[in-house]
Every structure is written in C-alpha cells, then in structure tokens.
Amino acid sequence: MPEETFTPIGQKVEDIAPGATEETQAEDDQPRGVEEIESLCMNCHENGMTRLMLTQIPYFREIIIMSFHCDKCGFQNNEIQPAGTFQLKGVHVELRLTQMEDFARQVVKSDTATVKFIELDVEVPPGRGQLTNVEGLLSTIIDDLESNQGARREQQPEVAEKVQDIIDKGRKMLAGEAFPFRVSVDDPAGNSFITPDMRDGVGKWEKREYLRTKEQNEALGLTDTSNEGLTETGDIISPTLSTPSPPPAPAACTLAPPT
Numbered sequence: 001m002p003e004e005t006f007t008p009i010g011q012k013v014e015d016i017a018p019g020a021t022e023e024t025q026a027e028d029d030q031p032r033g034v035e036e037i038e039s040l041c042m043n044c045h046e047n048g049m050t051r052l053m054l055t056q057i058p059y060f061r062e063i064i065i066m067s068f069h070c071d072k073c074g075f076q077n078n079e080i081q082p083a084g085t086f087q088l089k090g091v092h093v094e095l096r097l098t099q100m101e102d103f104a105r106q107v108v109k110s111d112t113a114t115v116k117f118i119e120l121d122v123e124v125p126p127g128r129g130q131l132t133n134v135e136g137l138l139s140t141i142i143d144d145l146e147s148n149q150g151a152r153r154e155q156q157p158e159v160a161e162k163v164q165d166i167i168d169k170g171r172k173m174l175a176g177e178a179f180p181f182r183v184s185v186d187d188p189a190g191n192s193f194i195t196p197d198m199r200d201g202v203g204k205w206e207k208r209e210y211l212r213t214k215e216q217n218e219a220l221g222l223t224d225t226s227n228e229g230l231t232e233t234g235d236i237i238s239p240t241l242s243t244p245s246p247p248p249a250p251a252a253c254t255l256a257p258p259t
C-alpha cells in the first residue's frame with residue numbers, strides 16, 4: 001500500500017509534534033468515530049455495525065461516511081452520506097494508472113457522480129455515494145458483469161460474448177497487465193474526487209472544474225442560474241498547487257431536497 005505517497009493531515013501533525021503516537025500510518029486512515037448503529041449485513045444477513053464518521057480526504061475536504069463492517073463474514077463498505085449541498089461548479093477528475101500502487105488511490109464518488117474506465121468503455125452511473133479506491137471500483141464492475149453472465153449467455157449470447165471481452169480486459173487491468181489506462185469521475189454537483197499524489201507528473205492526474213449546463217442544473221434540482229454568462233473554461237488544478245490543509249468551506253448552493 002503506497003500510503004506514503006501523500007502525507008495525511010495526521011502525519012503532518014505528527015511531524016510537527018513527534019511522539020504523540022507511534023505507527024500512525026494505519027490510524028491515519030481510521031477516521032474519528034461519531035456514532036455506531038447495529039445494522040443488518042447485506043452479505044450474510046447477520047448483524048454488523050455501521051459507524052458514522054467524519055473523514056478527511058487528502059486535498060479534498062471532510063466528508064461523512066457510513067462505514068459498515070460485519071464481524072461475522074468480514075463484509076465492509078463505505079457509503080458517503082449525501083452532502084445535500086452542491087458546489088458552484090461541476091468537477092471532472094481523471095487519473096492515468098501506470099502502476100499497481102495507483103489502484104489504491106482513494107475515490108470519492110458522490111451519489112451524483114459517474115465513474116468511467118475509459119479504455120474499458122464501461123461506466124458506473126450515479127447511484128449510492130461511495131468512498132472506495134480504484135481497485136474497489138474496477139473489481140466491483142467486473143464482479144457485477146460476471147455474476148450476470150450465465151443468464152446473458154442463454155438470453156443474449158452475442159452480448160455475453162462482448163461482455164466477456166470486457167471482463168477479460170478488466171481482469172488484466174486488475175492484474176497489472178494492461179497499464180496504462182484511465183479512470184475518470186465526473187460529478188456535476190462537484191462533490192467527487194480521486195486523490196492525487198504529490199509525485200504525479202504531467203498527464204497523470206487532472207482535475208477540471210466546469211460550469212453546469214442548464215440541463216445538469218435541472219437534473220440536480222437546481223434552479224439557480226447565477227452561473228449564466230460566465231465562460232465555460234474549466235480550471236486545471238495541478239496537485240502541486242493544492243495545499244493539503246482543509247479547504248475553506250465551499251461556496252455551495254444549498255437547496256431543498258428534491259421531493
């Protein structure tokens with residue numbers, strides 16, 4: 001795990017005030033627990049535990065995740081609590097994977113984001129907000145495709161064949177045999193992210209912000225048109241220009257939840 005590829009906030013503090021904790025690497029990934037709720041495991045239907053936690057995503061911001069873990073079967077997932085707010089601009093983040101370490105990049109996929117594996121020509125539409133990493137995203141896609149192959153082969157053998165090509169290619173990617181390839185997250189609400197690395201060279205990681213179209217605003221339930229009249233040029237923000245400190249409270253349009 002390339003945990004040293006970025007310096008977590010906790011680590012920064014540790015550098016300044018050493019001795020506070022030893023071996024903080026693992027702890028840095030464990031956010032503060034806020035609340036615990038016993039809940040049903042979707043995998044084995046025994047009781048597991050959901051924790052609400054405030055989590056700092058490096059170079060991004062703090063988000064609230066619902067982290068589920070089942071002691072019985074080991075199943076776990078991290079869902080993002082819907083923010084309820086939208087940033088002023090949409091965001092498009094793209095990462096070019098060139099080495100196994102890149103699979104560990106954290107991905108914040110809000111419930112309005114679309115994830116694309118470009119070379120694989122596969123996308124995950126908006127759905128539940130997730131905190132995961134690139135490996136988690138790709139293996140979930142491949143597993144999902146694979147689980148339906150039996151029925152597909154019977155009903156649509158030609159489609160099944162094409163899907164099998166995608167599965168095979170995806171497995172190669174996961175095995176590290178198909179670098180380089182790209183993954184992107186596009187979120188009109190601006191609440192999604194792929195973590196950069198300070199060592200990312202040109203063309204490795206890119207974040208672009210964009211003004212939403214009228215259609216995108218409508219899809220989000222926004223009727224605010226204050227963006228109109230501005231230019232469509234997005235800003236390229238290089239990771240080296242970002243600071244690892246939490247950004248100021250984002251200027252966000254708050255609105256009533258869609259009814």
Ligand SMILES: [Zn+2]
Nearest residue numbers: 041044070073
């Ligand atoms: Zn379970």
